[in-house]
Amino acid sequence: MTTRPVGPEVTSPSPVRALVGAAHPGPALAVTVLAGLLAVAQGLAPTTTVVLVAAVLAGQLLVGWSNDLVDRTRDRAAGRRDKPLATGTGSVAVVRTACGAAVVACVVLSLALGPAAGLVHLACVASAWAYNLWLKTTVWSWAPYAVSFGGLTAVVTLADGEAPPWWWPVGAALLGVGAHLLNVLPDLADDAATGVRGLPHRLGPQRIGPVAAVVLVTASVVVLVGSGPPLVVTVAVVTVVLALAAVVVVGTGRSPFVAAVGIALVDALLLVVAR
The missing domain is CATH 1.10.357.140 (UbiA prenyltransferase)
Structure with missing residues (x-):
């Protein structure tokens, strides 16, 4: 048995x-x-x-x-x-x-x-x-x-x-570039080990977050300029985006990545509602 x-x-x-x-x-x-x-x-x-x-x-x-x-x-x-x-x-x-x-x-x-x-x-x-x-x-x-x-x-x-409208493709293109930078960030070590050397890898982990923040803030500006929302909306968006951008630049741990994703979400929302 x-x-x-x-x-x-x-x-x-x-x-x-x-x-x-x-x-x-x-x-x-x-x-x-x-x-x-x-x-x-x-x-x-x-x-x-x-x-x-x-x-x-x-x-x-x-x-x-x-x-x-x-x-x-x-x-x-x-x-x-x-x-x-x-x-x-x-x-x-x-x-x-x-x-x-x-x-x-x-x-x-x-x-x-x-x-x-x-x-x-x-x-x-x-x-x-x-x-x-x-x-x-x-x-x-x-x-x-x-x-x-x-x-x-x-x-x-x-x-x-x-x-x-001109600001839809321009804003979305900038959002796409920011998404690329953020999407690659968790895989930098694996990519480096297998010979992948795209733009984010050349920037390095210390510069990806700040560069992504600049790109995503620029996307926010483009959409705000193109759509011309009420002043109160513009002020609210600028305040939130700049606060998140500050976290991207000076934050530690995963907070810069999370803040950059937050800017991307704000930009995506602006593209949808500010038509």
């Missing part, structure tokens, strides 16, 4: 869970929600809003899955336990198949918004692919974020047959 050892059973995540984990769900959800809120601010028809949100979600899934496919060797070398493809808990074949489906969905849904909006959105996704495949390791790592975030605002208004 044999006995089985008693202990916790090791199980692999379901294919769906692994797919979600490989899609960078946090950033994907944030960008998709921002697109939906911008669509509401623009006053798009409900059907158009649904198609736009679906197109953006498909594009974000495509970008996230392709990123993990391209980076799986680097992630494995860095010991990234949060990456299903690096740990072997996710199937490369399944993610590749999902990427193929996302390409088809993204193209079809984007063009359903109209030729102008569709082509701009596909250009935004192509810009993100350029980051995954090459630009993330160069000093130009910020450029795809500026192009893709700024272009997203044009997708929303072009779906309604009009160009965006």
